[in-house]
Amino acid sequence: MSLALFYLAAAVAVGATVLALTRANAAHALIYLIVSLLGVAVLFFLLGAPFAAALEVVAYAGAIMVLFVFVIMMLNLGEESQREERALLNFRHWRLPGLLTALLLAELVYVMGNSVSPIPSDAVLPKQVALTLFGPYVLGVELASMLLLAGLVGAYHLGQHFLARDRGYNN
Amino acid sequence: MDTMLIPLEHVLVVASILFALGLFGLMFRRNIIFMLMSLEVMLNAAALAFIAAGAHWQQADGQVMFVFILAIAAAEVSVGLGLVLQMRRQMQTLDMNTAIRLKG
Numbered sequence: 001m002s003l004a005l006f007y008l009a010a011a012v013a014v015g016a017t018v019l020a021l022t023r024a025n026a027a028h029a030l031i032y033l034i035v036s037l038l039g040v041a042v043l044f045f046l047l048g049a050p051f052a053a054a055l056e057v058v059a060y061a062g063a064i065m066v067l068f069v070f071v072i073m074m075l076n077l078g079e080e081s082q083r084e085e086r087a088l089l090n091f092r093h094w095r096l097p098g099l100l101t102a103l104l105l106a107e108l109v110y111v112m113g114n115s116v117s118p119i120p121s122d123a124v125l126p127k128q129v130a131l132t133l134f135g136p137y138v139l140g141v142e143l144a145s146m147l148l149l150a151g152l153v154g155a156y157h158l159g160q161h162f163l164a165r166d167r168g169y170n171n
Numbered sequence: 172m173d174t175m176l177i178p179l180e181h182v183l184v185v186a187s188i189l190f191a192l193g194l195f196g197l198m199f200r201r202n203i204i205f206m207l208m209s210l211e212v213m214l215n216a217a218a219l220a221f222i223a224a225g226a227h228w229q230q231a232d233g234q235v236m237f238v239f240i241l242a243i244a245a246a247e248v249s250v251g252l253g254l255v256l257q258m259r260r261q262m263q264t265l266d267m268n269t270a271i272r273l274k275g
Contacts, residue, residue: 002176002177003176003177006177006181006182010181010185013185013189014185014188014189014192017189017192017193017212018192020208020212021192021193021195021196021200021205021208021209021212026202026204026205029205029208030208033208033211033212036212036215037215040189040215040218040219043182043185043219043222044219044222044237046177047177047182047222047223047226048226049222049225049226049233049234049237051234052218052222052233052234052237052238055237055238055241056218059241059245060215060241060244063245064211064244064245064248067248067249067252068204068207068208068248068252070252071204071252071255071256072204074256075255075256075259075265122229123226124225124226124229124230124231124233124234128231129231129234129235129238131231132230132231132232132234132235133231133235133238137232137235140235140239144238144239144242144243147242147243147246148242148245148246150246151245151246151247151249151250152249154249154250154253155249155250155252155253157253158250158253158254158256158257159253159256161257161260162256
């Protein structure tokens with residue numbers, strides 16, 4: 001049964017990715033990309049990585065995709081984007097992403113309603129991940145924090161102009 | 172519900188398909204936002220391969236690598252989107268073909 005769920009989620013992920021990368025409109029592509037990430041999160045869950053699945057939804061489909069949304073919204077302001085928004089409320093634009101997400105929701109409801117525990121018996125649980133992450137991989141954690149700091153500094157430097165404009169002075 | 176029911180090869184095939192889609196997207200699209208999205212898809216496919224291998228051998232290392240990939244993706248996206256904003260400001264376009272010269 002887990003196998004059928006796996007193939008369904010994989011099909012949703014691949015289909016949503018194809019649709020995401022062939023859209024002309026960046027906002028539409030983003031919706032499909034989020035569906036694709038949710039599909040991959042279901043794959044992680046079925047593979048026995050519940051912690052990674054949760055991180056995929058919260059950090060990837062949540063935080064990182066929100067950055068894309070911010071930038072896309074920043075780039076097209078005004079009348080054009082208002083017309084865009086009105087068009088997005090049209091049912092036919094979110095019919096397909098809605099259907100794909102509904103498939104994933106159906107899988108979730110099915111797994112939750114099952115009497116068997118939704119987490120596979122041989123899953124790698126968060127405790128093990130944490131012990132490995134802060135045990136042999138602690139140097140990697142330090143390097144990741146340095147990388148994130150560098151990313152923060154780089155993003156601040158590149159976005160400086162926009163920050164300065166909002167505060168009302170030029171530099 | 173046993174993870175062993177899912178063959179490792181099938182997961183790797185899905186990960187390869189996703190990676191190939193990202194690569195094709197990166198090569199065919201010229202809009203810098205779509206190129207960044209393609210990079211995300213490729214990183215995600217690599218993460219799927221790591222998770223699949225970790226699940227196959229019952230090791231936590233796969234998920235540890237996923238956490239690192241997440242950190243890399245976050246850093247890459249923040250700097251990449253900063254570059255998108257700069258490119259838009261300086262060239263009034265998001266087309267990569269107009270930004271092929273590093274200076275000028």
